[in-house]
Amino acid sequence: MTLRHFLRDDDLSPQEQTEILDLAARFKTDRLADRSLEGRSIAVIFEKNSTRTRLSFEVGIHQLGGQPIVVDGRMMQLGREETIEDTSRVLSRYVDAVVWRTFAQARIEAMAGVSAVPVVNALTDEFHPCQVLADLQTVRERHGDLPGRTLTYLGDGANNMAHSLLIGGVTAGMHVRVGAPEGFAPAPWVLEAAGKRAAETGGSVRVHHDARSAVDGADVLVTDSWTSMGQENDGKDRVSPFRPFQINTELLAATGVDTSVLHCLPAHRGWEVTDEVLDGPASAVFDEAENRLHAQKALLAWLVQRS
Ligand code: CP
Numbered sequence: 001m002t003l004r005h006f007l008r009d010d011d012l013s014p015q016e017q018t019e020i021l022d023l024a025a026r027f028k029t030d031r032l033a034d035r036s037l038e039g040r041s042i043a044v045i046f047e048k049n050s051t052r053t054r055l056s057f058e059v060g061i062h063q064l065g066g067q068p069i070v071v072d073g074r075m076m077q078l079g080r081e082e083t084i085e086d087t088s089r090v091l092s093r094y095v096d097a098v099v100w101r102t103f104a105q106a107r108i109e110a111m112a113g114v115s116a117v118p119v120v121n122a123l124t125d126e127f128h129p130c131q132v133l134a135d136l137q138t139v140r141e142r143h144g145d146l147p148g149r150t151l152t153y154l155g156d157g158a159n160n161m162a163h164s165l166l167i168g169g170v171t172a173g174m175h176v177r178v179g180a181p182e183g184f185a186p187a188p189w190v191l192e193a194a195g196k197r198a199a200e201t202g203g204s205v206r207v208h209h210d211a212r213s214a215v216d217g218a219d220v221l222v223t224d225s226w227t228s229m230g231q232e233n234d235g236k237d238r239v240s241p242f243r244p245f246q247i248n249t250e251l252l253a254a255t256g257v258d259t260s261v262l263h264c265l266p267a268h269r270g271w272e273v274t275d276e277v278l279d280g281p282a283s284a285v286f287d288e289a290e291n292r293l294h295a296q297k298a299l300l301a302w303l304v305q306r307s
């Protein structure tokens with residue numbers, strides 16, 4: 001048995017990602033099919049707000065027969081300068097896995113570095129890999145097999161969703177494009193990691209600063225808030241450069257193909273996406289939100305069986 005963590009999308013090999021997506025599809029048809037967490041407890045800790053992640057992990061752990069312990073990280077001693085490492089060592093004595101939503105990726109790496117149990121990234125500033133498992137499950141449901149499909153992410157190319165879609169999408173063999181304003185391109189080290197993975201799977205990565213060319217022929221359009229949690233006062237103009245990247249009826253039609261629209265939610269209606277698109281037939285956002293439950297259950301069942 002080797003201890004496995006899920007801190008970023010390439011912590012799963014392409015084959016492992018497929019196994020988890022297959023399991024997630026199975027769990028969707030039979031919610032109580034698996035009791036892998038019987039007798040186990042899982043800490044689910046939040047240092048930022050959450051609706052979907054909190055609820056889907058709590059319900060999912062319960063459905064797998066386990067005990068979810070949901071904690072506000074700001075109320076832990078972690079919020080009063082106890083080190084991440086000491087916190088992690090203590091958690092490992094109580095629980096069978098730790099799910100954490102925090103700020104810098106370095107924090108969750110520090111947690112995992114000394115943990116004796118699997119650590120799962122429930123969103124950091126750099127990555128949101130659980131969301132992308134649900135997104136891939138949703139794309140499969142709408143479009144079938146993932147390899148060779150084109151997914152375009154529009155908005156802040158440097159945020160956690162853009163980064164996770166890049167690495168997670170190419171892991172699935174997809175062609176991933178990012179359409180972002182100048183100054184909001186993905187981090188170079190993420191593009192490098194995604195490019196490396198794409199070379200193994202036949203996927204590809206491209207960055208566009210023109211929304212029209214980014215969406216041309218795309219099977220899936222994805223967007224996210226232009227201002228992520230923690231960026232509210234970063235001094236950047238997070239509105240005007242983004243306006244051409246809004247998913248509206250016109251940009252959706254510009255794909256020229258049958259396209260689905262995803263958004264991890266919460267949506268800022270009228271900003272990154274219009275009501276018409278979000279509530280229209282192309283939108284898969286509520287299936288996507290539901291799939292958080294199934295994909296995370298599959299991930300947890302898979303991780304604890306290996307640890
Ligand atoms: N998509 C997502 O992670 O939503 P929450 O912030 O509500 O958990």
Ligand code: NVA
Nearest residue numbers: 159224228229264265
């Ligand atoms: N990029 C967003 C995702 C929210 C689920 C954020 O970090 O706030």
